[in-house]
Amino acid sequence: MARKTLIDGELEKFNQVEVHYDFDLFVIGAGSGGVRAARFSAQFGAKVEICELPFHPISSEVIGGVGGTCVIRGCVPKKILVYGASFGPELEDARNYGWELNEKIDFNWKKLLHKKTEEILRLNGVYKRLLSNAGVKLYEGEGKVVGPNEVEVTQLDGTKICYSAKHILIATGSRAQRPSIPGQEFGITSDEALSLEDLPKHVVILGAGYIAVEFASIWRGMGSTVDLFFRKELPLRGFDDEMRAVVARNLEGRGINLHPRTNLTELVKMNEGIKVRTDHGEEIRADAVLFAAGRVPNTKRLNLEPVGVELDKTGAVKVDEYSRTNIPSIWAIGDVTNRMNLTPVALMEGTYFAKTVFGGQPSKPDYGNIPCAVFCIPPLSVVGLSEEQAMEQAKGDVLVFTSTFNPMKNTISGRQEKTIMKLLVDAETDKVLGASMCGPDAPEIMQGIAIALKCGATKEQFDITVGIHPSAAEEFVTMRSVTRHLTKPKTNL
Numbered sequence: 001m002a003r004k005t006l007i008d009g010e011l012e013k014f015n016q017v018e019v020h021y022d023f024d025l026f027v028i029g030a031g032s033g034g035v036r037a038a039r040f041s042a043q044f045g046a047k048v049e050i051c052e053l054p055f056h057p058i059s060s061e062v063i064g065g066v067g068g069t070c071v072i073r074g075c076v077p078k079k080i081l082v083y084g085a086s087f088g089p090e091l092e093d094a095r096n097y098g099w100e101l102n103e104k105i106d107f108n109w110k111k112l113l114h115k116k117t118e119e120i121l122r123l124n125g126v127y128k129r130l131l132s133n134a135g136v137k138l139y140e141g142e143g144k145v146v147g148p149n150e151v152e153v154t155q156l157d158g159t160k161i162c163y164s165a166k167h168i169l170i171a172t173g174s175r176a177q178r179p180s181i182p183g184q185e186f187g188i189t190s191d192e193a194l195s196l197e198d199l200p201k202h203v204v205i206l207g208a209g210y211i212a213v214e215f216a217s218i219w220r221g222m223g224s225t226v227d228l229f230f231r232k233e234l235p236l237r238g239f240d241d242e243m244r245a246v247v248a249r250n251l252e253g254r255g256i257n258l259h260p261r262t263n264l265t266e267l268v269k270m271n272e273g274i275k276v277r278t279d280h281g282e283e284i285r286a287d288a289v290l291f292a293a294g295r296v297p298n299t300k301r302l303n304l305e306p307v308g309v310e311l312d313k314t315g316a317v318k319v320d321e322y323s324r325t326n327i328p329s330i331w332a333i334g335d336v337t338n339r340m341n342l343t344p345v346a347l348m349e350g351t352y353f354a355k356t357v358f359g360g361q362p363s364k365p366d367y368g369n370i371p372c373a374v375f376c377i378p379p380l381s382v383v384g385l386s387e388e389q390a391m392e393q394a395k396g397d398v399l400v401f402t403s404t405f406n407p408m409k410n411t412i413s414g415r416q417e418k419t420i421m422k423l424l425v426d427a428e429t430d431k432v433l434g435a436s437m438c439g440p441d442a443p444e445i446m447q448g449i450a451i452a453l454k455c456g457a458t459k460e461q462f463d464i465t466v467g468i469h470p471s472a473a474e475e476f477v478t479m480r481s482v483t484r485h486l487t488k489p490k491t492n493l
């Protein structure tokens with residue numbers, strides 16, 4: 001097998017040590033990052049094995065399944081539910097377009113759930129085939145590191161088998177965390193929320209990150225009453241403040257009850273439903289309570305610290321820029337490293353791992369200008385810096401361009417919901433530092449804008465680009481006047 005250059009030649013020497021191992025690479029965790037790293041390493045000629053727990057479509061007891069969180073209990077099923085939830089409001093909007101919807105329109109949650117599970121099972125099969133087509137051996141069981149080059153796999157019947165590998169890759173992702181409040185066991189996390197037997201009529205959600213606002217939109221779109229409780233003034237901490245305010249306004253506009261600066265203190269099981277108490281002394285009865293209060297890296301059962309692998313205080317595996325831990329033969333990618341917890345980032349890290357270790361091309365992932373989207377309804381999508389980050393990081397002044405408009409579709413449907421777009425420009429260099437959009441199709445539009453930012457586009461280059469008419473996207477190339485000129489305070493050096 002060809003293994004040429006590596007990090008300053010050090011890895012090359014490491015790989016040349018003549019010791020017999022069962023595999024060149026053993027991957028623990030067959031989610032997005034693990035599958036990508038395994039396949040690409042195999043394509044570079046490595047002998048690869050991967051282990052993952054079998055997928056149980058209904059039980060939330062077993063976490064696992066080839067495809068990982070994104071495919072089995074994250075991005076993919078969530079997006080299916082977002083599509084499902086979007087039809088209700090769209091059917092309402094259709095009336096002014098001449099559609100007569102005289103009969104009562106019913107939503108059948110069980111049917112959607114069944115279709116969603118079928119699709120997830122199909123994708124689970126696709127991912128397994130991707131692995132076998134690449135020559136990667138799949139072991140269905142729970143992996144644990146027992147030495148710098150040894151992994152023990154426990155099968156479902158309890159049998160344990162030990163394998164040796166020149167390199168071990170940890171790609172076990174993360175899991176939802178629950179707040180430590182009395183009665184927390186009566187709440188659910190996004191894992192169960194994706195497979196609830198019945199559509200809850202009234203839902204309480206704790207948190208205001210991606211998962212909280214996405215599920216709020218899903219359930220509200222399906223007709224449920226939704227109460228969203230969060231600690232801050234606005235949802236989506238870390239995003240541009242102006243866009244956070246727009247998302248809050250839109251969620252309220254769609255009928256979601258927002259409870260900022262409020263936390264849950266207790267859950268009490270009742271004959272019917274759950275009583276929820278808040279730190280403002282409120283009591284609400286709900287059919288389901290969703291904890292969307294962040295996720296923690298999946299490292300607890302991996303035996304990493306006894307083997308000497310360093311973890312940070314959140315339990316995440318500490319890695320260098322090449323995704324290597326302090327133990328030279330052990331590497332980690334994806335959410336388990338708690339760097340930027342997004343599927344495409346795990347894919348990037350998996351690709352670069354394979355190139356570095358088996359492709360002879362040491363490569364560090366580039367975390368600049370990574371676009372992302374929150375699939376609330378309507379969605380928010382951003383790339384580059386927020387206004388607050390731009391003011392912190394830009395050398396000079398920052399020009400803010402915004403466009404707020406009624407999407408053409410709304411002019412006929414009558415929906416009162418504005419789309420907002422925003423560009424942040426370095427006043428000195430004219431470089432576009434950040435772009436955001438909240439409105440229909442924002443993620444589809446932002447992917448193209450991300451390419452422009454990755455190429456270092458200037459505002460002038462945006463301006464000379466011809467728009468597509470009539471579209472919302474054309475606003476990104478027609479924002480002519482500065483909305484705000486933010487002056488950087490002069491510092492005396």
Ligand code: NDP
Pocket residue numbers: 179206207208209210211212214230231232236237263292293294295340341342372373374375
């Ligand atoms: P986030 O980290 O996005 O948000 C966590 C939320 O929970 C915040 O609002 C936080 O509040 C709140 N919170 C945390 N601890 C507590 C507590 N003890 N009591 C009350 N509130 C609390 O987590 P998510 O669970 O929404 O998502 C996890 C990760 O998954 C994200 O980081 C994201 O990267 C990824 N993801 C990406 C998606 C996408 O790309 N579309 C979709 C879903 C998930 P505060 O702000 O006050 O700290």
